Amino acid sequence: MPTPRPRTSVLDLDEVKAHTLPNGLRVRLLPERSAPTVSYYTFFQVGSRNEKLGTTGISHLFEHMMFNGAAKYGPKEFDRVLESRGGHSNAYTSNDVTAYYEDFAPEALETVIDLESDRMRSLRLTNDSLEQEREVVKEERRLRTENSIFGLMEEQLEALVFLAHPYRWPVIGWMDDIERITRDDCEAFFRTYYAPDNAAVYVVGDMDPDATLALVARHYSDISPGPRPGPVPQGEPPQRGERRAVVRYPAQAPALLAGWRGPAARSPDSAALDVLQVCLAVGESSRLRRRLVQDEEVAVSVSIGWGWRIDPGVFLAFAELSPRVKSARAEAMLWEEIDRVATKGVTGAEVRRAQALLRSSVLHELATHHGIAHALGQAEALLGDWREAARALEHYAAVGARDVRRVAAEYLDPARRCVVALEPEVKR
Amino acid sequence: MTHPSAPISLPPIHRETLPNGLSVVIAQRPGVPLAAVRLVLRGGSSLDPSRRSGLAHLVALAARRGTRRRTGPEIDLAVESLGAELGAGVDEDATYFGLSAPVEELPRCTDILADVATRPTFPPAEVKRLQRREIAALAHDLDEPSVVADRAMLSAAFGDHPYGHPPEGRVRDLAEARRADVATFHVRHYRPSEAIVVVVGKVDVADVLALVRRRFGGWRGPDGSSPPVRAPAPPTTRVLVVDKPDVTQSQVRIASLGFPRKSPDYIPGIVASALLGGGFTSRLMEAIRVNRGLSYGVRSRFATSASGGVFFVSTFTKVETTAEIVEVALQETARFCEEGPGVEELERTKSYLCGLFPLSLETHDQLAEKLADLALFDLPDDDIRLFRDRVREVGPEECRLAARRYFPLERRVVVAVGPAKA
Numbered sequence: 140m141p142t143p144r145p146r147t148s149v150l151d152l153d154e155v156k157a158h159t160l161p162n163g164l165r166v167r168l169l170p171e172r173s174a175p176t177v178s179y180y181t182f183f184q185v186g187s188r189n190e191k192l193g194t195t196g197i198s199h200l201f202e203h204m205m206f207n208g209a210a211k212y213g214p215k216e217f218d219r220v221l222e223s224r225g226g227h228s229n230a231y232t233s234n235d236v237t238a239y240y241e242d243f244a245p246e247a248l249e250t251v252i253d254l255e256s257d258r259m260r261s262l263r264l265t266n267d268s269l270e271q272e273r274e275v276v277k278e279e280r281r282l283r284t285e286n287s288i289f290g291l292m293e294e295q296l297e298a299l300v301f302l303a304h305p306y307r308w309p310v311i312g313w314m315d316d317i318e319r320i321t322r323d324d325c326e327a328f329f330r331t332y333y334a335p336d337n338a339a340v341y342v343v344g345d346m347d348p349d350a351t352l353a354l355v356a357r358h359y360s361d362i363s364p365g366p367r368p369g370p371v372p373q374g375e376p377p378q379r380g381e382r383r384a385v386v387r388y389p390a391q392a393p394a395l396l397a398g399w400r401g402p403a404a405r406s407p408d409s410a411a412l413d414v415l416q417v418c419l420a421v422g423e424s425s426r427l428r429r430r431l432v433q434d435e436e437v438a439v440s441v442s443i444g445w446g447w448r449i450d451p452g453v454f455l456a457f458a459e460l461s462p463r464v465k466s467a468r469a470e471a472m473l474w475e476e477i478d479r480v481a482t483k484g485v486t487g488a489e490v491r492r493a494q495a496l497l498r499s500s501v502l503h504e505l506a507t508h509h510g511i512a513h514a515l516g517q518a519e520a521l522l523g524d525w526r527e528a529a530r531a532l533e534h535y536a537a538v539g540a541r542d543v544r545r546v547a548a549e550y551l552d553p554a555r556r557c558v559v560a561l562e563p564e565v566k567r
Numbered sequence: 568m569t570h571p572s573a574p575i576s577l578p579p580i581h582r583e584t585l586p587n588g589l590s591v592v593i594a595q596r597p598g599v600p601l602a603a604v605r606l607v608l609r610g611g612s613s614l615d616p617s618r619r620s621g622l623a624h625l626v627a628l629a630a631r632r633g634t635r636r637r638t639g640p641e642i643d644l645a646v647e648s649l650g651a652e653l654g655a656g657v658d659e660d661a662t663y664f665g666l667s668a669p670v671e672e673l674p675r676c677t678d679i680l681a682d683v684a685t686r687p688t689f690p691p692a693e694v695k696r697l698q699r700r701e702i703a704a705l706a707h708d709l710d711e712p713s714v715v716a717d718r719a720m721l722s723a724a725f726g727d728h729p730y731g732h733p734p735e736g737r738v739r740d741l742a743e744a745r746r747a748d749v750a751t752f753h754v755r756h757y758r759p760s761e762a763i764v765v766v767v768g769k770v771d772v773a774d775v776l777a778l779v780r781r782r783f784g785g786w787r788g789p790d791g792s793s794p795p796v797r798a799p800a801p802p803t804t805r806v807l808v809v810d811k812p813d814v815t816q817s818q819v820r821i822a823s824l825g826f827p828r829k830s831p832d833y834i835p836g837i838v839a840s841a842l843l844g845g846g847f848t849s850r851l852m853e854a855i856r857v858n859r860g861l862s863y864g865v866r867s868r869f870a871t872s873a874s875g876g877v878f879f880v881s882t883f884t885k886v887e888t889t890a891e892i893v894e895v896a897l898q899e900t901a902r903f904c905e906e907g908p909g910v911e912e913l914e915r916t917k918s919y920l921c922g923l924f925p926l927s928l929e930t931h932d933q934l935a936e937k938l939a940d941l942a943l944f945d946l947p948d949d950d951i952r953l954f955r956d957r958v959r960e961v962g963p964e965e966c967r968l969a970a971r972r973y974f975p976l977e978r979r980v981v982v983a984v985g986p987a988k989a
Binding site for chain 1: 597598599600601640643644647648649650651652667668669696699700703704706707709710711712812813814815816846847848853856857858860861862863864883884885911914915916918919921922923925926928929930931
């Protein structure tokens with residue numbers, strides 16, 4: 140009986156039409172007509188890694204400013220026009236990129252192109268709108284960081300893992316810097332990072348790629364390219380011993396967050412670390428969940444976050460501990476389990492389980508126009524090529540048990556770990 | 568100008584009731600090679616006995632901790648090795664088991680799902696462990712101010728009505744539940760005549776039907792159905808402050824009595840709520856975020872259940888402006904009830920709702936959820952197919968009336984979680 144060839148490709152990218160306008164704007168279009176919707180993503184190659192101390196958080200604050208009016212569509216117009224055409228939009232800022240999207244019915248395509256090109260060409264930055272967005276962003280920081288236990292811990296952890304690299308500060312920025320950012324800072328930021336040669340547009344869904352490309356060219360071609368963005372500092376010194384921080388906060392139960400500096404997204408080890416992540420903490424039968432949650436009951440949840448970034452990022456482990464458990468006990472078990480993988484490795488069955496779960500997770504991501512457009516943009520921004528969006532499963536399939544053991548040993552070295560412990564504070 | 572208003576087309580749907588009373592719904596559609604399966608049992612946390620809040624939730628979680636053929640860890644490993652996910656949970660009206668699996672693994676996964684839902688053994692050690700875990704997890708959840716606010720709102724809005732307690736339960740009740748409570752709940756409420764199985768994906772209808780018959784056809788349970796939950800009464804007007812002395816931001820909820828899912832006010836209500844607090848251009852977003860910078864977010868929503876519902880506004884602000892945000896939200900609400908919507912904003916909001924709707928049906932899991940809700944609430948396919956036409960028909964006066972009837976004007980609860988001294 141012939142063995143069926145493992146199906147690794149999940150996304151047929153032969154249909155993608157890729158083009159670069161003379162001003163440097165990259166355009167990628169994929170017709171896909173299974174649902175009567177279109178997703179339009181604009182990726183700007185800028186995030187908190189491009190910031191400097193004193194104006195940390197400007198990428199994110201600027202993302203808010205993009206909704207406050209441009210030359211053709213004035214203040215409050217962007218969402219009004221879009222919603223009246225049956226669309227909706229949002230955006231996010233990460234350490235590496237700032238991405239904007241619109242999801243809408245095909246009839247609204249030209250309106251969306253008009254709206255997006257208007258703000259790339261002629262955003263209006265006023266003091267009034269800056270002051271108002273500053274307050275909104277401070278509320279966002281209070282929500283996600285100051286009054287969130289995970290937010291508080293994560294902020295501490297990144298500052299332990301990175302001494303020199305801008306990944307050291309949170310994407311939302313330090314509160315004091317948010318206060319300090321000026322309109323001039325925003326103007327300079329816009330000229331450099333929101334120029335067409337620092338951006339890419341992804342259109343996926345029910346549309347004709349040739350006609351859409353012609354529309355995009357018509358609306359964006361008169362926008363001038365910008366100056367070349369400056370380099371990002373890479374001089375992270377080697378870590379020669381564990382680094383720790385304690386967060387004391389009124390809480391009912393302790394928690395533990397650990398992190399290690401991993402490789403850059405482009406490294407072939409990134410896929411092996413994804414497999415390691417699943418072996419350790421995705422699903423009830425993963426090693427850490429079985430040991431810490433089910434067998435020993437020291438934790439109520441354990442998760443691993445391995446986020447691919449342009450520069451070497453963080454592999455982190457987070458555990459919400461049971462209320463009366465000693466943090467040190469849970470910590471010892473965590474190190475033991477990681478050490479077990481680093482010295483003895485994982486089984487072939489564990490790798491196959493991880494590959495099956497990763498395949499489903501990629502399929503989930505690619506199940507919508509929105510998800511496909513995002514995957515293309517993410518692949519190009521982090522890996523330099525949108526075609527990588529279709530290759531994820533090939534990379535996972537190539538990972539073997541030996542690779543998992545090797546990356547665990549190499550990156551999760553005890554001498555290179557950083558630990559943040561939440562100590563519940565009892566108020567009298 | 569064209570509007571996204573064409574009727575929604577659904578894939579071919581096969582419906583059938585097995586001799587044991589189980590409703591089966593199968594939708595065959597193209598897309599990614601995953602299948603979505605949803606098993607729904609009527610009766611969720613509203614069936615929790617008194618002083619046993621969280622019991623339905625515990626039963627749903629405990630079911631996958633062991634059957635006659637498999638231990639809990641064996642179930643975990645089998646499901647995950649196939650690249651599938653199996654989840655369980657409850658809301659006030661139903662218990663849900665959700666399975667997402669590679670389409671070629673559907674037979675094996677369905678076998679496990681049927682085993683878990685219809686033949687659990689509730690091993691005593693596993694039930695005890697789950698109780699401990701759920702209690703410990705609540706400690707973490709209740710450290711989140713938004714969770715505290717949501718729970719306080721539910722309780723203030725519904726009082727001792729069966730919708731008034733949190734589906735995840737309260738610590739004391741979870742601690743006192745016994746294994747016998749769990750097993751009895753299962754025997755009584757997990758029965759084919761009260762269950763619905765929905766399968767969506769690139770599947771063959773005949774194959775799936777044969778599979779469902781094979782795995783669920785032998786399931787037996789007591790006949791009859793649980794009595795419907797009584798309609799909730801409007802809340803007593805009050806202000807509830809939950810003291811969290813150390814936070815720098817207050818969580819705010821304002822709630823009033825809503826309507827059940829099948830109410831004729833459902834569509835005008837959705838439109839009115841979207842005008843007040845949906846999307847980025849709503850009245851509340853404009854007043855609170857855009858004009859005053861008081862918050863990062865504010866939204867309003869009708870939560871609709873089988874026997875009633877709640878309307879609520881949800882937001883947060885720095886501690887110093889807590890009173891101001893409540894005042895602005897109430898003023899905007901009162902103004903909307905008085906004036907009703909303008910022509911342009913009504914048209915925009917209807918387009919927004921109509922444009923969003925197809926996005927809520929895009930994945931197999933989303934469609935399975937919608938089809939399960941139709942069956943649970945006994946609604947026709949037109950509820951989906953004609954949604955956009957019905958939204959388009961809503962006029963300004965209908966919106967205003969829905970707002971006046973349900974928005975928090977007189978009988979309302981205001982919940983604030985933050986430092987009480989502020």
